[in-house]
Amino acid sequence: MNKHAVILASQSPRRKMLLAHLIDDFTVQAADIDESVLDNETPSEYVSRLSLEKAQHIFKNNPDAIVVGSDTSVVINDCILGKPADLQDCINILSLLSGKQHQVVTAFTVMNKVKMITKVVVTHVLFKTLTQDEIIKYWHTGEPQDKAGSYAIQGIGGKFVKTINGSVSSVVGLPLVEIEQALKEVME
Known part of the structure; x- marks a missing residue:
């Protein structure tokens, strides 16, 4: 798909794995930005701002590249849940999250010197009811430690998911259908 240099503005191994489903050759650079939530910022506004800031941070030193920035938050009752x-x-x-539906809100920005696309994808996830013992055992697997919302749908945490309505890849970190379309538009 790519004739241009593509840079993923993230060091997430999950985002790297997902982008590799769409692009054979790209590089990865971490975008060191402040990820604090601003006052009165909605979850969608928050992930949109971070995806844009990550992309812009890398783009300023790589103006001939196509840069992909992304951010994902787990949200319940409009409250952003971070890493434990x-x-x-x-x-x-x-x-x-136990026995309730929550949202996973992922925003991405794809940009080059002539075009910029930012989109938000919301996926609804319903968890089964969890016992404290299940949660403690899950913690000791090591998986939830660096995950927003304390779980990984693509890993052991997937066993907690009763139903999902939306993009599974977005819950992991990049909505593949939407990213592929945005990359095509930017590469035209």
Whole structure:
């Protein structure tokens, strides 16, 4: 698909794996930006801003490239759930998600020197009811430690998902259908 240099503005191994489904050759650069949530910022506004800032941060030193920035948040009751600080935080987060539907909100920005596309994809995920014992055992697998919302749908955490309505790849970190379309538009 690519005739242009493509840079993924992320060091997420999951985003790298997903983008490799669409593009054979790209590089990865981390975008060191402040990821604090601003006052009164909605989850969609937050991930949109971060995806854009990540892309712009890398683009400023690579003006001839196509840059892909992305950010994903797990959201319940309009509250953004981050990565767990410790076991108790993981218990709190997964107990909050237990037996309820939440949203995974992913935004991406694809840009080059003539075009920029930013989109938000929302996926609804329903968890089964979890016991504290299940949550503690899951914590000890090591998987939830660096995951927003304390779980990985593509890993062991997938066993908690009762139903999903939307893009599975978006929950992992990049909505492939939408990214592919945006890359085609930017590469025209």
